[in-house]
Amino acid sequence: MTSINDQYFDQYAASNEMWERSRKAIVGGITHDGRHIKPFPPYMAKADGGYKWSIEGHKLIDFCVGHGSLIFGHNDPDLTAAMVNQVAKGTHFSAGHEAEIRWAEAVNRIVPSAELTRFTGSGTESTLLAMRIARGATGKDGILKFEGHFHGWQDYALKGEKPPFEKGTVNGVPNETLTTVSVLPANELAMLEERLVQGDIAAVIMEPSGGSWTTMPLAADFLQSVRDLCDKYDAILIFDEVITGFRWAPGGAQERFGVTPDITTMAKIVAGGMPGGAVSGKADIMSVVAFSDDPAKQAKKVPQMGTYNANPLAAAAGTKAVEKCADPAVQQYCDDIAVKIRSGMNEILVRHDAPGFVWGESSVFHIAFGARPTNMTAADLAKPEGVSPEFLKKSGGTPLGMKTEIGMLLEGVHVFHSGGLTCLRHTDEDVANTLQGFETVVKRMKDEGDFAGK
Numbered sequence: 001m002t003s004i005n006d007q008y009f010d011q012y013a014a015s016n017e018m019w020e021r022s023r024k025a026i027v028g029g030i031t032h033d034g035r036h037i038k039p040f041p042p043y044m045a046k047a048d049g050g051y052k053w054s055i056e057g058h059k060l061i062d063f064c065v066g067h068g069s070l071i072f073g074h075n076d077p078d079l080t081a082a083m084v085n086q087v088a089k090g091t092h093f094s095a096g097h098e099a100e101i102r103w104a105e106a107v108n109r110i111v112p113s114a115e116l117t118r119f120t121g122s123g124t125e126s127t128l129l130a131m132r133i134a135r136g137a138t139g140k141d142g143i144l145k146f147e148g149h150f151h152g153w154q155d156y157a158l159k160g161e162k163p164p165f166e167k168g169t170v171n172g173v174p175n176e177t178l179t180t181v182s183v184l185p186a187n188e189l190a191m192l193e194e195r196l197v198q199g200d201i202a203a204v205i206m207e208p209s210g211g212s213w214t215t216m217p218l219a220a221d222f223l224q225s226v227r228d229l230c231d232k233y234d235a236i237l238i239f240d241e242v243i244t245g246f247r248w249a250p251g252g253a254q255e256r257f258g259v260t261p262d263i264t265t266m267a268k269i270v271a272g273g274m275p276g277g278a279v280s281g282k283a284d285i286m287s288v289v290a291f292s293d294d295p296a297k298q299a300k301k302v303p304q305m306g307t308y309n310a311n312p313l314a315a316a317a318g319t320k321a322v323e324k325c326a327d328p329a330v331q332q333y334c335d336d337i338a339v340k341i342r343s344g345m346n347e348i349l350v351r352h353d354a355p356g357f358v359w360g361e362s363s364v365f366h367i368a369f370g371a372r373p374t375n376m377t378a379a380d381l382a383k384p385e386g387v388s389p390e391f392l393k394k395s396g397g398t399p400l401g402m403k404t405e406i407g408m409l410l411e412g413v414h415v416f417h418s419g420g421l422t423c424l425r426h427t428d429e430d431v432a433n434t435l436q437g438f439e440t441v442v443k444r445m446k447d448e449g450d451f452a453g454k
């Protein structure tokens, strides 16, 4: 019987050739560290709806959906029409335009914390701007973040993002920069209060889903407790809703959980899958970015530039996406598909007595192999118990995690970091095919001895 790896070399031979060519032109062969996978990454030729086709012609159910940005699937007719219409009119005016105002109005209408908005070029730029606004508005330098929470790749965001979380350095980032960032484990309120009481924290930034879109779930009421502590110690609360925005609910995780931050960072869905992002928040805080005729205020102005901020193409796609997301049936549909995947995969793992589990909330799922949570059943799992946050965070990048991804590619499914995000174009038939493929992969991994001793 051919192994998963050998079959991958055989069926994805053109991708392997592309990979060899890529490494001679693109450093490391990939354009996003998150796309690192062994033995080599798959290459795609086209996409439509909930599917992608590899360059070999394999049709794949796509659970990456533009790194989560395409909640309506690939080539949504409404978004495409809005973009085509805009392309004909021009894609950069080096000036204001109505589409950017309509875009901001839509965001402010739908996101609870959004009174005023500013656009950026990406999620990374959004978290950078949000931190700068918080620092400018409070006059304090400290940023507090949580272990494993991902806020893009800017200098202040990467400390404590990957295990070992206590490692205080990031290659290429000056230590002087990193000393302004404090990292704490999530769900530890006493530690958080002990740090906030010192009075130097401008903002607490967090993924309101828990680190890496529920990879490391938060304890019940943790969000509200963080909100209360930020109020008590005069720190700004930033929710990084780059993934959860417009996905957890029309108004994002803050709507789903009923906890409103001071500032919200967005990208992905907010820009309709185009490069772009947004920072929204309370008017008095956001106003530090505005020019002022008051010399005292102007002296404290926080700068922001960016050639592609609110470019007409992103504005056209983004406005349409945000408007369409106002219908909660969108998120409900995607959530329902994800529940079927999470519970179906857990049922398979239990039935085959495999040391793995699948968890998540809203419209995402994560797959881990090599351990079993103490609360595992053949059903949906929101918060795995008895496994460490480090184990959960690392699950996608391990050899077993990568092998799962390769195995699923052979079954016609492209998962994202051993998990995925659903979109409006996924169907019950896709769920059935995904589960059938997953069962095959579990059986093959078992046969290949991957679970021995686990």
Ligand SMILES: Cc1ncc(COP(=O)(O)O)c(C=O)c1O
Residues within 6 Å of the ligand: 067, 122, 123, 124, 125, 127, 150, 151, 152, 153, 207, 240, 241, 242, 243, 267, 268
């Ligand atoms: C929660 C979160 N914040 C920030 C970012 C960075 O966004 P971008 O890749 O657009 O820079 C991401 C990207 O996945 C993210 O998931």
